[in-house]
Amino acid sequence: MKSPPSVLVYGFGNPGREDDGAGVALAERIRAAALPGVTTDSNYQLNVEDALLLSEHDLVIFADATRNPVDGFRFSRLEPDPSVSFTTHAMSPGSVLALCTQLYGKTPPAYMLEIAGVSFELREGMTAEGEKNALAAGRFLKGLLERADIADFEAVASLPLR
Amino acid sequence: MAQKITIEPVTRVEGHGKVTIHLDDNHQVTESRLHIVEFRGFERFVCGRPFWEAPVLVQRLCGICPVSHHLAAAKAMDMLVGAGDGNGLTPVAEKMRRLMHYGQIFQSHVLHFFHLASPDLLFGMDADPERRNVIGVILEHPDLAKQAVLMRKYGQEIIAATAGKKIHGTGAVPGGINKNLSLEDRDAFLNGINGNPDLSADKMIEWSEAALALLLDYHSSHTDFLDGFATFPSNHLSLVRPDGALDLYHGVIRAVDPEGKRIVNDVDSRDYLDVVEEEVRSWSYMKFPYIKKLGPKEGWYRVGPLARLNVCDFIPSPKAQAAFEQFRAYTKGKPNHMSMHYHWARLIETLHAAEMMKELLLDPDLQGTNLVTKGERCGEGIGLLEAPRGTLFHHYRVNEQDLITMCNLIVSTTNNNEPMNRAVNAAAVAQMTGKAEITEPMMNAVEVAIRAYDPCLSCATHAMGQMPLEVTLYDAAGAVVDQQRKGM
Numbered sequence: 001m002k003s004p005p006s007v008l009v010y011g012f013g014n015p016g017r018e019d020d021g022a023g024v025a026l027a028e029r030i031r032a033a034a035l036p037g038v039t040t041d042s043n044y045q046l047n048v049e050d051a052l053l054l055s056e057h058d059l060v061i062f063a064d065a066t067r068n069p070v071d072g073f074r075f076s077r078l079e080p081d082p083s084v085s086f087t088t089h090a091m092s093p094g095s096v097l098a099l100c101t102q103l104y105g106k107t108p109p110a111y112m113l114e115i116a117g118v119s120f121e122l123r124e125g126m127t128a129e130g131e132k133n134a135l136a137a138g139r140f141l142k143g144l145l146e147r148a149d150i151a152d153f154e155a156v157a158s159l160p161l162r
Numbered sequence: 163m164a165q166k167i168t169i170e171p172v173t174r175v176e177g178h179g180k181v182t183i184h185l186d187d188n189h190q191v192t193e194s195r196l197h198i199v200e201f202r203g204f205e206r207f208v209c210g211r212p213f214w215e216a217p218v219l220v221q222r223l224c225g226i227c228p229v230s231h232h233l234a235a236a237k238a239m240d241m242l243v244g245a246g247d248g249n250g251l252t253p254v255a256e257k258m259r260r261l262m263h264y265g266q267i268f269q270s271h272v273l274h275f276f277h278l279a280s281p282d283l284l285f286g287m288d289a290d291p292e293r294r295n296v297i298g299v300i301l302e303h304p305d306l307a308k309q310a311v312l313m314r315k316y317g318q319e320i321i322a323a324t325a326g327k328k329i330h331g332t333g334a335v336p337g338g339i340n341k342n343l344s345l346e347d348r349d350a351f352l353n354g355i356n357g358n359p360d361l362s363a364d365k366m367i368e369w370s371e372a373a374l375a376l377l378l379d380y381h382s383s384h385t386d387f388l389d390g391f392a393t394f395p396s397n398h399l400s401l402v403r404p405d406g407a408l409d410l411y412h413g414v415i416r417a418v419d420p421e422g423k424r425i426v427n428d429v430d431s432r433d434y435l436d437v438v439e440e441e442v443r444s445w446s447y448m449k450f451p452y453i454k455k456l457g458p459k460e461g462w463y464r465v466g467p468l469a470r471l472n473v474c475d476f477i478p479s480p481k482a483q484a485a486f487e488q489f490r491a492y493t494k495g496k497p498n499h500m501s502m503h504y505h506w507a508r509l510i511e512t513l514h515a516a517e518m519m520k521e522l523l524l525d526p527d528l529q530g531t532n533l534v535t536k537g538e539r540c541g542e543g544i545g546l547l548e549a550p551r552g553t554l555f556h557h558y559r560v561n562e563q564d565l566i567t568m569c570n571l572i573v574s575t576t577n578n579n580e581p582m583n584r585a586v587n588a589a590a591v592a593q594m595t596g597k598a599e600i601t602e603p604m605m606n607a608v609e610v611a612i613r614a615y616d617p618c619l620s621c622a623t624h625a626m627g628q629m630p631l632e633v634t635l636y637d638a639a640g641a642v643v644d645q646q647r648k649g650m
């Protein structure tokens with residue numbers, strides 16, 4: 001029997017800044033679903049050691065809130081970004097992926113799940129719209145993960161979702 | 163014709179700020195300023211909340227250094243619940259917090275040196291920016307880069323095991339800690355996480371020594387640069403243990419002048435308002451702290467690794483102490499004023515943190531079960547500690563309903579505000595005097611000056627971390643002569 005691929009769902013952001021916590025909330029929901037082969041992780045920001053984590057999985061999905069004009073959420077293929085967007089303590093998903101490639105010689109298929117946020121102030125809890133978007137993104141991702149077929153990810157990532 | 167250069171933002175510096183550099187008619191730098199242009203009132207946000215929430219609440223400030231804020235707030239809450247002012251916790255509580263703190267220092271210092279500073283050192287400030295970054299380091303020094311990743315991971319795992327979770331950790335509570343360290347975790351940290359011997363306490367010490375050796379080797383061949391770049395005399399302030407030892411978690415406030423003479427002599431941290439005052443300037447949201455008795459003109463000071471090694475008498479771990487003796491001998495026992503030597507001091511502290519983590523892991527007190535102390539409740543709490551970038555002040559008042567009525571935070575970068583301005587000016591004088599056009603090496607030189615302090619401008623301004631870079635050159639009449647941007 002074919003074992004499911006090892007999938008990592010990594011949500012990042014600060015839940016103390018309203019919709020900035022959308023990625024973390026999504027990762028929590030996926031964790032609660034206890035899907036076979038799927039592990040989750042969360043942190044405020046991505047960082048260099050996450051390259052090692054990526055190298056240990058067959059497929060990676062990053063989840064983060066976005067200020068971009070996204071209709072609810074957007075799922076797309078992520079490519080390594082050698083330009084290295086990097087500040088004192090944070091890296092972009094593409095930079096972490098590039099780091100993984102350079103350090104460990106592995107580039108797991110990686111996807112970005114952007115969740116539209118509307119407010120990022122110092123306040124607990126997401127806005128109603130952010131929450132709605134995170135729930136929709138969670139339902140979408142759970143459905144995709146339940147099929148556990150990497151080819152499905154490729155197919156969906158190349159299509160507009162909404 | 164006089165000119166003004168504006169740099170905004172800085173790419174390997176967190177936060178949101180810009181730099182303006184003013185030139186006179188002869189293209190001589192007359193003044194430089196680091197502007198902080200964004201402000202969010204975090205102190206107001208905390209007011210009205212139950213005090214016991216503070217150690218978790220303050221982590222919302224930003225996600226860059228949550229552990230330092232978590233612990234400083236917890237120390238203030240200790241006072242509120244009558245658990246002393248840093249000396250009243252049970253052994254397991256104090257040592258668990260120290261382990262968490264040294265994990266934080268270790269991972270932050272490693273990141274700063276390997277991924278922010280080393281590209282400048284390994285490739286030079288004039289190197290192509292496409293190469294002068296962490297990927298460039300990986301391509302040419304893959305083993306070094308892998309070490310840095312594992313060192314970061316080790317520190318982060320220590321934090322996760324002691325703080326309970328990565329986001330909004332709850333490890334420290336008013337009066338103590340909410341869990342001890344399991345034997346399984348202890349053995350993993352001592353022998354290798356997940357059975358990997360490269361993730362062991364001894365390996366962290368070995369690699370810390372190697373990083374220090376790397377810097378000293380670089381120093382031997384680039385002495386003029388490291389000694390001369392953004393060097394200026396200053397006062398230095400930090401906490402020290404009452405016997406003068408370096409202590410990053412708790413101590414008394416000590417400051418020395420440029421010659422090493424004590425100007426603040428081991429003052430109880432609860433009396434910080436007798437020592438430090440803050441000045442507001444119209445062009446920045448970040449305040450300018452100074453030593454009260456010296457006034458704003460003479461009383462500004464540096465904090466962070468360089469200041470800590472200038473202020474303390476010794477380091478209470480053997481390998482770091484040997485390195486400290488070499489560091490102090492270099493300036494013949496006098497304070498070291500070389501901004502780039504922040505990196506040297508930072509790596510000595512990295513080694514110290516590695517030694518301290520091992521020492522704490524071997525201490526059976528960490529498996530103790532007496533986690534929390536309580537005493538007589540009071541209405542005011544003050545918590546100071548030495549965060550990776552320098553002294554961090556947390557001060558709260560609460561009412562009879564246990565709600566916070568006042569919060570004052572002085573973060574490390576705010577303490578270093580004036581020195582960063584001076585470092586930027588020194589870099590500008592060296593790089594831009596006589597120039598009418600802004601180049602990439604010029605911009606990077608300014609960044610290098612700020613980066614030496616490892617600032618966290620997002621924290622200092624209570625804003626989310628966004629730091630693009632813009633450089634604008636103005637003439638005497640205020641007209642833009644040249645403008646360069648990156649990371650925007």
